[in-house]
Amino acid sequence: MAGLTYTMLDTANLSTAELYGKVLCDMGEIHPEIVGLSADLAKSTKIGLFGSKFPHRFFNAGIAEQNMFGMAAGMAKAGLVPFVSTFAIFTSMRGLDQVHTDICYQNLNVKMIATHAGLSFGQAGSTHHCTEDLSIMRAMANCKVIVPADGIETANAVQAAYETPGPVYIRINRGFDQKLYENTEYGYKIGKAVELAEGTDLTIIACGSCVYQAVEAAKILNSTDGIKARVINMHTIKPIDSEAILKAIRETRRIITVEDHNVIGGLGSAVAEVVAGSGMTCAFKMLGIPDTFSIIGLHEDLMAHYKIDTNGILENVRELMGKDFEEDENWDDEV
Template identity: 40%
Template sequence: MPENKLIATRDSYGHALVELADAGCNDLVVLDADLSVSTKTCMFRDAYPERFFDCGIAEANMMGVAAGLSTCGYVPFVSSFAMFAAGRAYEQIRNTIGYPHLNVKIAATHGGLSVGEDGASHQCCEDFALMRSIPGMTVICPADDVEARAAVKAAYRHNGPVYLRLGRLAAPVIHDEMKYSFEIGKGEQLTDGFDIAVIANGLMVGETLKAAAVLKKQGIGVRVINMPTIKPLDDDLVLRAAHDCKRVMTVEEHSVIGGLGEAVCSLLSEQLPTPVRRIGVNDQFGHSAPAWEVLADFGLTADHITAAITDFIQK
């Protein structure tokens, strides 16, 4: 993993939009809610200003505009912070996009605790739960630049509503662009191991890989699985990991309620009962501090993941 290369997936999003338009996707339009510099849709705005719409600080209205554009044959990508996209505009997403199953892509940046100093009001750790509950909604949280750009392009090709969570913090690039391919509904095994399977997504994939490298030196084999698509979940990959490793841990920058961990637990409880430990935000709000301090406070760093894996195995 080339850890010296760090790129925020929100930057990847901006680049991917331009790459799609450059490739001749003439039906692509982009909407933003007065945050284009932060969401990186400014890249698309500068390159294709006639296909960019700043809807102002009116996220709910923006969802309605996107819904209308989709009925006219366009493929709209709507962008804002996760708290405002998934949170403030939830009802419009549910009733105006989800219910009629319209072809709208919701790209939510600044998800999770790593918004840092912006504090609990902006640290959206409920978005997976909200979006998973909407029938027909695809939910994606890519781990790095390569995967994020591929996921944006896959979302464009997918017919139906998609929720993409993108990060503010720079994340290590773990994929080789020449070898990697993204498919909605598919995860990937990044390391081999039979002592425990750890399933992660987003920023937590890099931290889990660091933990696995430390534990490998101690003779503990950790099977790291990157699960970028939370809905639909890659059932076969999860079941195979549970069968082989007999223990499963999930790690996510999200509440343990309603997110990746709950999706994995729901599957295993019905099809292959397996001991599971969920690492995430435990039914509480975040707080304001530098991003990595907040993540450490909530046990979402490599050191904490290493300790949690060791404890789980010992017990």
């Protein structure tokens, strides 16, 4: 399993889901209005930690995701703050009618923690891969969409979600997450990207599990190719940080997006919309899952297959560096 630098004993501490469960427990002590809901996946999604600590504030709807989201909507109407957790594939698809009409349409204060997202549950098969949820959820009016890069950022995202009124969709992995941040004090804010590496030759914009891969690729590009790659952690897909994207266009003129998601409708599409709307040109490429149902395998192997790991990013950056763009700085003729 290429790229793994830790053992099975470390995965609980590294898992975004594990940290989410612990943070929710801490928040539950301070905020009695927080309740938890699960669709018979409390152990897998780690919201069971909250259920063990606050059994009278935790509700298992069973294998009935639609009912669970309907229950959450009713609780929110009554003044509670429901944190609803199930697999991303079930949140964004099986329960979508209730997410759309009961929660987002009414702009209710429900927080949806979607685990096992992207290809992170790779060995479970294509039916459990979730590579369409970003396109689905960012199309839901009133809903904010967040993709934390590691466990520390998940802790920040959960806290920020509580402090932000309205529906919030937080997309996290199954586990085996590389550690990116040392602590929570780096200025996290919903809708504000984080620059992890400076660069003037090219900008890599990534989210989720691909952020660590992008940082590693930038280090190699600097040391072996002399390429200065800027790395932006676009942890919020909606609202997207347009300012960071426009700054990258002006200062690097080359952008590559990397996501553990279908190339249609996700991070790459959101960035492309900003680029197109700006009237400015740049060399641009989107990395992700092509328009196909993904193959089956371990997460790191699937990332390598679809070239969204460090080596895949290196290959595509080197190719993109060979593409031309208009050299002049007069943007008026490009509108």
